[in-house]
Amino acid sequence: RKEVEQDPGPFNVPEGATVAFNCTYSNSASQSFFWYRQDCRKEPKLLMSVYSSGNEDGRFTAQLNRASQYISLLIRDSKLSDSATYLCVVTYGQNFVFGPGTRLSVLP
Amino acid sequence: EAGVTQSPTHLIKTRGQQATLRCSPISGHTSVYWYQQALGLGLQFLLWYDEGEERNRGNFPPRFSGRQFPNYSSELNVNALELEDSALYLCASSLEPGEGNIQYFGAGTRLSVL
Numbered sequence: 001r002k003e004v005e006q007d008p009g010p011f012n013v014p015e016g017a018t019v020a021f022n023c024t025y026s027n028s029a030s031q032s033f034f035w036y037r038q039d040c041r042k043e044p045k046l047l048m049s050v051y052s053s054g055n056e057d058g059r060f061t062a063q064l065n066r067a068s069q070y071i072s073l074l075i076r077d078s079k080l081s082d083s084a085t086y087l088c089v090v091t092y093g094q095n096f097v098f099g100p101g102t103r104l105s106v107l108p
Numbered sequence: 109e110a111g112v113t114q115s116p117t118h119l120i121k122t123r124g125q126q127a128t129l130r131c132s133p134i135s136g137h138t139s140v141y142w143y144q145q146a147l148g149l150g151l152q153f154l155l156w157y158d159e160g161e162e163r164n165r166g167n168f169p170p171r172f173s174g175r176q177f178p179n180y181s182s183e184l185n186v187n188a189l190e191l192e193d194s195a196l197y198l199c200a201s202s203l204e205p206g207e208g209n210i211q212y213f214g215a216g217t218r219l220s221v222l
Contacts, residue, residue, distance in 0.1 A: 043198055043213035096211060100150035
């Protein structure tokens with residue numbers, strides 16, 4: 001089993017839709033969690049950290065479920081500019097492990 | 109404040125040659141990470157340097173090597189290039205190693221091996 005797994009997508013959604021991505025991880029000792037976004041042929045950029053209590057940043061909400069070992073990202077009111085690949089990141093010890101990413105296309 | 113910078117932006121080599129890629133971390137960051145991203149694939153961890161020492165290494169052959177200089181900048185060397193080494197090589201830096209320290213990425217070096 002891979003350390004970090006994500007739905008590969010692509011998710012094709014219309015503007016204004018709500019879309020959710022899940023990410024599962026195998027190492028129960030994982031401590032820190034992040035979502036990055038990567039635009040086509042660009043570098044990954046931090047979208048948000050994921051806290052145990054869940055956190056929200058505008059249209060984006062991240063949740064962590066330690067018991068089931070998954071994190072999620074919810075995007076409300078999707079914009080065309082949200083089209084990108086979303087990477088889940090899990091850390092344990094000094095290891096920083098990226099998931100393979102979920103591709104999102106927001107359509108006009 | 110400058111972000112992570114990488115050079116060159118693009119690099120074209122032929123099979124068997126050597127490639128050298130460079131990275132300057134964000135000022136004050138001591139940890140530098142290298143990743144390989146082949147076209148359409150995820151990020152594969154290559155190497156991690158902190159305070160001039162190699163701290164961890166991904167599942168790559170020994171012809172992938174590097175170093176970190178006293179000013180915390182880093183170099184990735186790939187010897188005996190193979191066609192499958194063609195990829196985007198990303199460098200990231202973090203303030204210090206350890207849990208919860210966010211990695212910030214440079215724009216990458218796109219290596220093409222012909």
